[in-house]
Amino acid sequence: MPTTKKKAAVKSNTIKLKFDTSWSYAPAPESKSAATINKQYDLFINGEWQKPSSGKYFDTINPATEEKLSEVAEANTADVDKAVQAARNAYEKVWKRMPAKERAKYVFRIARIIQERARELAIIESLDGGKPIRESRDFDVPTAANHFFYYAGWGDKLEYAFPNRRAQPLGVAGQIIPWNFPLLMAAWKIAPAIATGNTVVLKPAETTSLTALKLAEIIEESELPKGVVNIVTGAGETGAAIVNHPDINKIAFTGSTEVGKIIQRAIAGTDKKITLELGGKAANIIFEDAPIDQAVEGVINGIYFNQGHVCCAGSRLYVQESVAKEVIRKLKDRIESLIVGDPMDKNTDIGAINSRAQLATIHKYLEIGRKEGAEMYESSCPLPGKGFWCRPTLFTNVAQSNRIAQEEIFGPVLAILTFRTDDEVIEKANNSPYGLSAGVWTDKGSKIFNMTKRMRAGVVWANTFNKFDPSSPFGGYKESGFGREGGLHGLNAYLNLV
Amino acid sequence: MDKSIKKSSLTISENGLEKKTTGKRLEVLKTYKIYIGGQFPRTESGRYYVPINAVGKKLANVCLSSRKDFRDAVVSARGAFGGWSGRAAFNRGQVLYRMAEMLEGRKAQFIEELTQQDASKAKAEKEVNLAIDRLIYYAGWCDKYQQIFSAVNPVASSHFNFSVPEPTGVVSIVAPQNDSLLGLVSVIAPVITGGCTCVVLASETKPLCSVTFSEVLNSSDLPGGVVNILTGKPSELASWFVDHMDVNATIYCEKDSSVKKMMREKSALNLKRIIFYDKVNWYTEEGQSPYFIMDTQEIKTTWHPVENIAGAGGGY
Numbered sequence: 144m145p146t147t148k149k150k151a152a153v154k155s156n157t158i159k160l161k162f163d164t165s166w167s168y169a170p171a172p173e174s175k176s177a178a179t180i181n182k183q184y185d186l187f188i189n190g191e192w193q194k195p196s197s198g199k200y201f202d203t204i205n206p207a208t209e210e211k212l213s214e215v216a217e218a219n220t221a222d223v224d225k226a227v228q229a230a231r232n233a234y235e236k237v238w239k240r241m242p243a244k245e246r247a248k249y250v251f252r253i254a255r256i257i258q259e260r261a262r263e264l265a266i267i268e269s270l271d272g273g274k275p276i277r278e279s280r281d282f283d284v285p286t287a288a289n290h291f292f293y294y295a296g297w298g299d300k301l302e303y304a305f306p307n308r309r310a311q312p313l314g315v316a317g318q319i320i321p322w323n324f325p326l327l328m329a330a331w332k333i334a335p336a337i338a339t340g341n342t343v344v345l346k347p348a349e350t351t352s353l354t355a356l357k358l359a360e361i362i363e364e365s366e367l368p369k370g371v372v373n374i375v376t377g378a379g380e381t382g383a384a385i386v387n388h389p390d391i392n393k394i395a396f397t398g399s400t401e402v403g404k405i406i407q408r409a410i411a412g413t414d415k416k417i418t419l420e421l422g423g424k425a426a427n428i429i430f431e432d433a434p435i436d437q438a439v440e441g442v443i444n445g446i447y448f449n450q451g452h453v454c455c456a457g458s459r460l461y462v463q464e465s466v467a468k469e470v471i472r473k474l475k476d477r478i479e480s481l482i483v484g485d486p487m488d489k490n491t492d493i494g495a496i497n498s499r500a501q502l503a504t505i506h507k508y509l510e511i512g513r514k515e516g517a518e519m520y521e522s523s524c525p526l527p528g529k530g531f532w533c534r535p536t537l538f539t540n541v542a543q544s545n546r547i548a549q550e551e552i553f554g555p556v557l558a559i560l561t562f563r564t565d566d567e568v569i570e571k572a573n574n575s576p577y578g579l580s581a582g583v584w585t586d587k588g589s590k591i592f593n594m595t596k597r598m599r600a601g602v603v604w605a606n607t608f609n610k611f612d613p614s615s616p617f618g619g620y621k622e623s624g625f626g627r628e629g630g631l632h633g634l635n636a637y638l639n640l641v
Numbered sequence: 642m643d644k645s646i647k648k649s650s651l652t653i654s655e656n657g658l659e660k661k662t663t664g665k666r667l668e669v670l671k672t673y674k675i676y677i678g679g680q681f682p683r684t685e686s687g688r689y690y691v692p693i694n695a696v697g698k699k700l701a702n703v704c705l706s707s708r709k710d711f712r713d714a715v716v717s718a719r720g721a722f723g724g725w726s727g728r729a730a731f732n733r734g735q736v737l738y739r740m741a742e743m744l745e746g747r748k749a750q751f752i753e754e755l756t757q758q759d760a761s762k763a764k765a766e767k768e769v770n771l772a773i774d775r776l777i778y779y780a781g782w783c784d785k786y787q788q789i790f791s792a793v794n795p796v797a798s799s800h801f802n803f804s805v806p807e808p809t810g811v812v813s814i815v816a817p818q819n820d821s822l823l824g825l826v827s828v829i830a831p832v833i834t835g836g837c838t839c840v841v842l843a844s845e846t847k848p849l850c851s852v853t854f855s856e857v858l859n860s861s862d863l864p865g866g867v868v869n870i871l872t873g874k875p876s877e878l879a880s881w882f883v884d885h886m887d888v889n890a891t892i893y894c895e896k897d898s899s900v901k902k903m904m905r906e907k908s909a910l911n912l913k914r915i916i917f918y919d920k921v922n923w924y925t926e927e928g929q930s931p932y933f934i935m936d937t938q939e940i941k942t943t944w945h946p947v948e949n950i951a952g953a954g955g956g957y
Contacts, residue, residue: 289797306789308932404909411905412898419912576911595943605945612796616804616942621889622912631792632804632940640932 168482171489173276178266180353184215186222186376187359189229190369196221201378203352206273207486207495207530215352218375223344223384226373230315230342231390233370239312239340241368243299250295250338252365257288257330260361264354268326269486271353273495273531274449276487286611287330290629293613294334297634301339304631308640312340313416314392316637317385320355321398322348322497323452323553329355331628332395333372339637341393342371346385349378350498383409391415395636397454400551400577400622418626418636420454420618422551423579426572427457427608428562428594431465433584437606439473442557445582445608447481447535450493451555452501454623455580457608459548460559461568467561471539474557478522478535485527493555496531505533505554512538512547517558543571551577565593573599578620582608601627673701673848675710675872676855678717679865685709690874692846695759703848706873708881711813711840714869715885718811718838721866726808726836734783737834740861741776744769744826747857751822751850758821758847771924772826778929779830786835786931790938799947806938808836809914810889813882815875817894820923821847825854827923828892829868831933837890840869842882848872875900883907883915890914890937894921 183200185192195216202211218226238246257264261284268279301310316336320328325347336343347355359374375381382402386394386409393416396406400421410417427445429438445457462470486494496502513519517538526532537557541548548558562568572581581600585591595603601619604610611617616627626636674681686707692700704710725733744751748769755765787806794802812832817824821844832839843851855870871878875895883891883904888911893904896919908915916936921928 307930400912404912407909407912408906411909412902421912591945595941601939601941603941603943605943607800607944607946610796610798610800610944612794612798612800612802614794615796615802615944616792616794616940618940620809620939620941624912625914627940630794630804630942 168490170485172485173266173269173487173489175266175270175487178263178270180213180267180270182213184213184352184356184376186216186218186226187356187362187372187374188222188226189233189373190363193222193225195219201349203271203350205270205530206350206497207527209529212271213353215356215376218346218377218381218384220384223375223381223388226344226375227315227317227388227390229370230344230373233368234312234314234342237368238337238342238371243301243340246340247295247298247338249365249367250291250298250334253361253367254288254291254295256361256364257284257291257358260357261285261288264326264357266487267357268354269494272322272325272351273486273497275491275494277489277491278449283324283327286613287327290327290330290613291334294338297335298338298340301634301638304634305638305640310339310634310638310640313637313639314341315390316341316343316393316395317388317391318343318345318395319382319385319398320345320347322351323449323454325351326354326358328397329358332397333358335628335633336395336637337371339634341637344373344375344385344391346375346377346381349376352376386410389413393417393637395626396420400624403624418618418628419624420626420628421579421622421624422577423454423456423619423623424459424549424551424575424577425455425457425580425582425600426459426461426575426598427582428461428568428572428584429463429466429470430583430585430587430590431463432586433466434586434606435466435469435473438584439470439477441582441584441606441608442474443477443481446557447478447493447555448609450496450533452497452553453609454551455602455609455617456553457580457582458552458557459572460557461562461571462559464561464563471559474537474559475520478537479524481522481524481535483522483524483526483532483534493535496533496554499531501553502531502533505552505556508547508550508552508554508556509536512541512545512556512558515542515545515547517541517545517547543574549575565590569594569597573597576622579618579623580604671701673703673852673872675704675706676852676858676868676870677710677714678720678869679859681855681859684873685713692848694757698757700757700849703872706842706871706878708878710871711878711881712885714840714871715811715813715887717866717869718840719887721864722808722810722838724864725833725838725867728836730784730787733834733836734780736862737776737780737783737830740857740863741773741780743857743861744773744776744854747853748773750853754849754853755822758849768820768823772823775823775826775929776830779834779934782931782934783834786934789931790935794942799949800944801947802942802944804940804942806835806935807941809937809939810837811887812837812839812890812892812937813885813888814839814841814892815879815882815894816841816843816851817918817923818844818846818875822850822854823923823928824894825851827928828894828918832892832937833863833867835934835938837937838867840871840882840888842875842878843870843872845874879904880907883913884910886911888913890916892916892918892936894918
């Protein structure tokens with residue numbers, strides 16, 4: 144029993160890793176030359192690049208250097224209206240009349256072109272959003288392509304998906320996506336919508352518009368009929384124009400719970416259908432019988448993947464008391480070894496925080512955590528002089544009621560709590576208004592099924608974390624939203640069943 | 642059978658001796674109460690209202706339930722949720738079947754109450770029969786809808802991944818106002834089939850058989866708190882039904898667009914699932930389907946790694 148041993152004895156269990164020796168990684172930067180970014184981007188409406196009616200453009204910057212990458216059109220109500228009209232027109236005259244198998248082939252085409260232009264997309268994703276190139280290259284872009292590929296195939300097979308029902312498209316879908324997985328979220332929204340015969344107006348997040356605009360180029364290249372996909376850039380007001388547009392049949396939103404609730408109120412009294420994929424505060428639970436080293440790796444991936452800008456991030460760690468010391472020590476060692484810095488470097492583990500505003504939010508929570516009496520520990524790594532950065536951080540001695548254990552931080556900040564019994568940890572894990580995801584680490588099969596069944600969350604990872612697949616439904620319980628994206632269940636969001 | 646209920650004089654047996662009663666026997670009237678946590682309390686508010694049928698006859702002094710009654714009912718429903726959702730699906734089917742048996746056995750009483758509430762005898766009988774059959778229909782679904790709506794997902798990585806429906810939790814229901822028995826049964830049955838628990842507001846103008854239905858529930862091995870039935874006014878209670886932070890979903894069955902708007906707005910408070918059944922004809926086939934069950938279900942997806950032993954390769 145590790146708890147009965149002296150502190151020194153616990154420490155000597157493993158050799159402490161040393162990273163301050165002469166060993167270090169040589170820089171391995173990805174070249175920017177494989178991608179082209181225009182000086183200025185217009186709105187993609189009705190298959191054409193159209194100037195914003197206000198004439199306004201806003202800058203999009205590289206959060207790792209604070210340098211301007213490009214400027215992007217700001218769509219106002221008139222532009223959104225134009226986009227919705229184009230989508231309506233395309234829906235009525237072309238898209239819903241086209242045989243499903245023909246529609247599917249366009250979607251397959253888009254998937255293929257994303258694969259062909261994968262490197263370019265990965266580079267732009269990392270430049271514009273700050274995420275490590277390893278993640279955009281190995282996760283975001285391929286998963287986005289796969290998502291189109293997966294849903295393309297569903298288009299002409301819907302009669303097999305819903306027994307005893309006929310599936311009909313809804314019409315025009317208004318889609319609003321966040322900045323944490325810009326291209327992937329666009330794929331999650333567009334692919335199922337158009338494969339099932341809807342047309343879309345999509346708004347990317349204002350800090351990460353570039354890959355969605357690159358996707359517009361790909362859509363052009365695919366010769367998708369004009370108006371089936373329209374991409375309008377802008378901030379909250381553009382989003383509000385989409386939500387409030389009377390000729391939109393469906394709103395699909397991924398973002399904060401706060402905004403999700405505003406949207407739910409805004410569509411009251413209309414016949415708009417809605418799916419919301421919102422915030423989370425996932426509990427990740429380690430039992431004493433878990434393979435500890437694997438669990439520690441899983442926890443690291445669970446919270447520090449994509450700088451913690453992940454709605455399903457495992458931001459609340461519950462460790463069984465008997466192994467808490469060991470787990471915390473290993474976590475501290477491990478975050479010390481994470482490489483924080485240039486997103487374009489292939490060795491980088493943690494890139495730049497997406498924006499100055501988000502960095503301020505994270506710092507606010509670090510301050511709250513300290514004030515609430517939790518103990519903060521952060522990696523000692525150096526941070527670049529320019530750009531937005533946050534060291535991987537963890538808090539110990541966290542109470543269930545602490546704000547850092549209740550509220551979504553959306554950054555590389557882990558709150559660690561302990562527990563003794565199964566019932567206690569279930570109670571604590573479910574004590575959250577959120578219910579997006581959860582994790583459990585144990586070697587005992589029956590315990591896995593007990594825990595995964597009792598945790599009130601839409602995605603539960605057992606002995607793994609932060610895994611995604613086009614065929615796997617994703618979405619939350621409770622205030623994490625409703626509706627599913629991905630898999631057979633993700634089709635539901637874009638269909639009327641009659 | 643129903644004739645004997647109304648008989649005002651009858652033969653009784655006392656100490657083995659039979660004798661005729663003389664004169665009229667005074668009928669014992671039923672007090673119509675609400676149903677919370679398996680008990681039949683009166684409303685805590687002490688208030689009542691008197692629904693009147695088309696020929697001007699008073700139906701009863703009916704409990705005018707309050708917001709506090711609703712909150713008590715939600716506490717009961719939440720308390721019952723773990724046990725009910727944790728029951729074996731097969732067992733839930735047994736309980737629903739038992740409900741149908743109990744309803745069948747009290748058919749005459751329901752026909753009697755429906756006719757008091759302005760239905761013709763033939764229509765009342767049809768409504769009761771359909772209500773019984775609807776319970777049988779959902780009894781059968783209890784251990785089957787999961788198989789229809791689950792999936793094993795062929796993920797590209799080395800993981801076993803499956804998605805199953807799970808009950809969303811506590812559901813508040815404003816029951817159909819016209820089809821006071823069939824509508825009530827049609828909205829309750831799919832919710833409890835799926836393992837949810839509920840608080841139901843009965844038809845305001847036709848509350849009699851809703852209360853009597855709670856007596857059916859009470860004698861059907863349905864755990865107390867799984868279904869709670871209140872009587873009262875939707876105009877007073879509907880907003881609380883969708884306001885409560887410990888309610889996961891709300892079902893509304895009327896066409897009133899201002900109520901629908903209010904419900905969508907208030908549901909944002911804790912992102913309740915809002916379900917409108919304002920276009921459903923409960924007398925037809927469209928009034929029953931496993932998709933009603935799915936309206937108060939969540940899809941949970943579970944991942945687990947699959948070991949890859951290098952030496953074994955892909956074959957067997």
